[in-house]
Amino acid sequence: SVDQVLADSVGALPKIDETRRAMMLFTSGTTNKPKGVVSTHKTIKAQITTLIDAWEWSENDVIPLFLPLHHIHGIINILSCGLWAGATVHLFSKFDIPRITEQVTSGTYNVFMAVPTIYVKLIQYFDSIDPATVRAICDGFAEMRLNISGSAACPVKLFKQWQDLTGQVLLERYGMTEIGMGISNPYHGERRAGCVGQALPGVEVQLFDEYDSPITEEALAGEIRIKGENVFLEYWDNPKATSESFKDGWFCTGDVAVWEDGFYRIMGRSSVDIIKSGGYKLSALEIEGVLLTHDDIAEVAVIGVPDDTWGEAVTAFIGLKPGASLEYEDLKTWCEGRMSSYKIPKHIKLVDALPRNAMGKVTKPALKELV
Secondary structure, eight states, rough: OOHHHHOSSOOOOOOOOSOOOOOOEEESSSSOOOOEEEHHHHHHHHHHHHHHHHTOOOOTTTEEEEEEEEETTIIIIIIHHHHHTTOOOEEEESSOOHHHHHHHHHHHHHHHHOOOOHHHHHHHHHHTHHHHHHHHHHHHHTSSSSEEOOSSSOOOHHHHHHHHHHHHOOEEEEEETTTEEEOOOOOOSOOOOOOHHHHHHHEEEEOOOOTTBBBBBBOOOOEEEETTSSSEEEEEEHHHHHHHHTTTTTTEEEEEEEEEEEEEEEEETTTTTTETTTTEEEEHHHHHHHHTTTTTEEEEEEEEETTTTTTEEEEEEEOTTTOOOOOOOHHHHHTTTTBOOSOOOSSEEOOOSBBBBBTTTTTTTHHHTTT
């Protein structure tokens, strides 16, 4: 029984060298073969404590955990931070919408963290239930102190939808398996749609151009590079990949961003989200964000497809809302005035559903096989 295993007094914790290897998580594999990311006790401590301070965790917090524990979002951001703060974490084997929203309605939770796909699913669920229940659920979210979105870019449309429904201004942040969280919108102050905020305490962030020179001007795109105790030790059994991922002590994330008026804005992965077309470097995420405002589009992913004329042709894979239809020429006309002509997709392909991994991230390499 529980009584039999309870101790009368608290035992002393063992002393552990903070440089000792403590955890290995695998990268999501959305752009490359997954790699084992090895973190030390020191790394994990830094990843947790910066979030405890930045997001003001306390023992009064109660949060549901339905995200995979093999991902940094679940194991560090929610479970480890919750345990460190003495908070209460409710574990679910999956995202059980009826059970979780029932608890939201009853006021059980005051913190909620999810990937954008979860927020989309909640909004879709609202369309299938009666308005009074929707209002009660939204009121439950409204009473929370914090709603966070991460692990994939949060479309501006979704950001505004959630705010309209619940009054919650989503806190979007940026992180990776290799660094935990590196950048975050502030807990207090402006949270800007489409942006991930500023460097977290104890984390150094710098944008670099393709010649490895630091970017000091605003609105110039560059690769995000990170320094700090939050950075991982090594890729398991892969010294070549470990060595190649660092330059002059900076971890090279492979993600491209710009610094705009005090906030970082992610443009995407340099390998799949930056499209080189007609002499321009285009952000797939930016184009996706605009397309998602179309009334008939439920989901979309944009990639560059090799093209003799353009170098890479902007190609959109589109999942339509039930009962909707869409022709390319109609979409092209709709795009005019909403984005620059060179950003308008050259081709579209309608799909039943976009391929996603366990965290809800679109696996863009799989899309190239559908071209």
